[in-house]
Amino acid sequence: MSMDNLKISPALEKYMTKEYRDLVERGPYGKQKKVSEMGTFKEIIEEHPMCAGCAMTLFIRLTMIGLPNPEHTILVGTAGCGRLALSQTSIPFIYGNYGDTNAVASGLKRGLEMRFPEQPKDVVVMAGDGGLADIGFSTVLHSWFRKEKFTTIMLDNEVYGNTGGQESGMTQRGAILKMAPKGKKYEKMDMLGLAKTANVPYIVRMTVTNPTRVASVVRKAVLIAREIGPTFIQAYTSCNIEYAIPTPKVIDDAKSLEAERYGFQEFISDEAKAFLESIEPKKAKATKSTEA
Amino acid sequence: MYLVAHVDTSICSETACKLCTQFCPETNTILYDNDKKTAFVAVDRCKACEICVSICDTMAKHHAIKMIMISDLENPFEMSKAGFNPAKWKELPETVVLEKVAK
Numbered sequence: 001m002s003m004d005n006l007k008i009s010p011a012l013e014k015y016m017t018k019e020y021r022d023l024v025e026r027g028p029y030g031k032q033k034k035v036s037e038m039g040t041f042k043e044i045i046e047e048h049p050m051c052a053g054c055a056m057t058l059f060i061r062l063t064m065i066g067l068p069n070p071e072h073t074i075l076v077g078t079a080g081c082g083r084l085a086l087s088q089t090s091i092p093f094i095y096g097n098y099g100d101t102n103a104v105a106s107g108l109k110r111g112l113e114m115r116f117p118e119q120p121k122d123v124v125v126m127a128g129d130g131g132l133a134d135i136g137f138s139t140v141l142h143s144w145f146r147k148e149k150f151t152t153i154m155l156d157n158e159v160y161g162n163t164g165g166q167e168s169g170m171t172q173r174g175a176i177l178k179m180a181p182k183g184k185k186y187e188k189m190d191m192l193g194l195a196k197t198a199n200v201p202y203i204v205r206m207t208v209t210n211p212t213r214v215a216s217v218v219r220k221a222v223l224i225a226r227e228i229g230p231t232f233i234q235a236y237t238s239c240n241i242e243y244a245i246p247t248p249k250v251i252d253d254a255k256s257l258e259a260e261r262y263g264f265q266e267f268i269s270d271e272a273k274a275f276l277e278s279i280e281p282k283k284a285k286a287t288k289s290t291e292a
Numbered sequence: 293m294y295l296v297a298h299v300d301t302s303i304c305s306e307t308a309c310k311l312c313t314q315f316c317p318e319t320n321t322i323l324y325d326n327d328k329k330t331a332f333v334a335v336d337r338c339k340a341c342e343i344c345v346s347i348c349d350t351m352a353k354h355h356a357i358k359m360i361m362i363s364d365l366e367n368p369f370e371m372s373k374a375g376f377n378p379a380k381w382k383e384l385p386e387t388v389v390l391e392k393v394a395k
């Protein structure tokens with residue numbers, strides 16, 4: 001949880017794994033890496049057991065590139081597929097109980113602010129649609145209403161992937177799943193609308209089709225959460241297992257969903273926009289409120 | 293036996309487009325060698341999803357990646373052995389696709 005903590009004490013160097021030494025020497029620390037540089041530096045995530053070709057895996061990978069200061073970040077997650085990769089990062093990962101992610105993150109962020117008043121520490125919640133829109137729903141909403149300063153990222157695969165295909169609040173109406181054989185009866189929840197109602201200052205809906213944009217949105221969301229208030233990213237991260245998407249077609253699927261009903265949307269409050277402009281004048285200009 | 297992604301470095305190095313490196317879901321699996329200007333695969337991390345193949349075929353339109361039986365590759369790059377150290381990549385023996393499949 002700081003560059004000093006990451007570095008290996010010389011006496012222990014020979015006992016550390018190659019992977020860890022590579023990370024300290026050739027990792028992304030100290031300088032914001034670009035998506036176009038992927039493959040030329042050691043990334044924060046190690047090997048993990050998420051399924052082949054999973055869009056959620058790709059989204060998590062890109063998220064780690066976007067983090068402005070991974071060495072000063074804590075991840076909070078819960079049961080669900082994403083934690084399989086999140087727990088293999090060199091970032092402290094708190095495995096919250098299913099349902100309490102945003103309560104844990106609230107306390108954690110407040111504690112960190114007290115303990116490290118001089119050094120911003122970023123808290124990022126990353127969990128599934130089941131974790132955030134169903135079981136964790138009340139803690140998510142309350143953290144937004146209380147204006148807790150951390151980022152919530154929903155890995156929305158529109159199903160409970162990890163437990164074999166139950167419908168979630170974020171599943172589309174009519175979707176037939178293994179454990180929703182008659183098709184879901186109710187509409188997909190409007191989490192973006194709820195975030196707006198709670199006056200969340202930065203809200204984004206996106207997919208994995210544009211890797212640079214994923215990293216840039218994550219960066220903005222984390223920076224805004226430091227100074228202004230809660231931020232929310234809702235990302236379509238298909239489950240190729242439960243929706244039977246052939247893996248070579250995963251990106252095509254994201255593209256077609258993007259065109260159909262999951263277009264890129266970015267809402268930013270005036271205060272958040274002014275803040276971004278004050279720290280990165282050029283970049284913030286590109287941030288227009290867009291409705292797709 | 294199982295399939296892994298394999299980059300034809302002679303095609304890839306003509307383009308340096310770096311698209312597959314951004315779309316492979318796995319970390320440090322498609323690597324990019326700035327000296328040789330080519331992508332290449334750490335076969336021990338590849339989960340054979342073929343996302344890179346479709347990216348190179350349809351987005352980059354370079355057709356530089358094919359799925360190949362692991363046993364048909366000589367000297368494939370293995371991250372668990374070599375670690376992540378671009379300065380040492382030039383010392384590694386070149387990966388060769390064995391004759392019987394390289395038609």
Ligand SMILES: Cc1ncc(C[n+]2csc(CCOP(=O)(O)OP(=O)(O)O)c2C)c(N)n1
Pocket residue numbers: 079080081082097098099127128129130131132135155157159160161162163168
């Ligand atoms: C309180 C509680 N209830 C149920 C479970 C079982 N459980 C584990 S993962 C999961 C579903 C995860 O779905 P989602 O959050 O959408 O994530 P995904 O696996 O789809 O990424 C459930 C119900 C649990 N771990 N804890």
Ligand code: SF4
Pocket residue numbers: 050051053054055056057081157161162238239240241242
């Ligand atoms: S079950 Fe679905 S969401 Fe989970 S790792 Fe596999 S493909 Fe990804």
Ligand code: SF4
Pocket residue numbers: 299303304305307308309310311312313330331347348352354355356357
């Ligand atoms: S997409 Fe194809 S041409 Fe582009 S870097 Fe990858 S292998 Fe090379």
Ligand code: SF4
Pocket residue numbers: 053296297315316317318321322333337338339340341342343344345
């Ligand atoms: S087949 Fe999948 S895992 Fe293997 S290199 Fe290509 S994109 Fe990565």
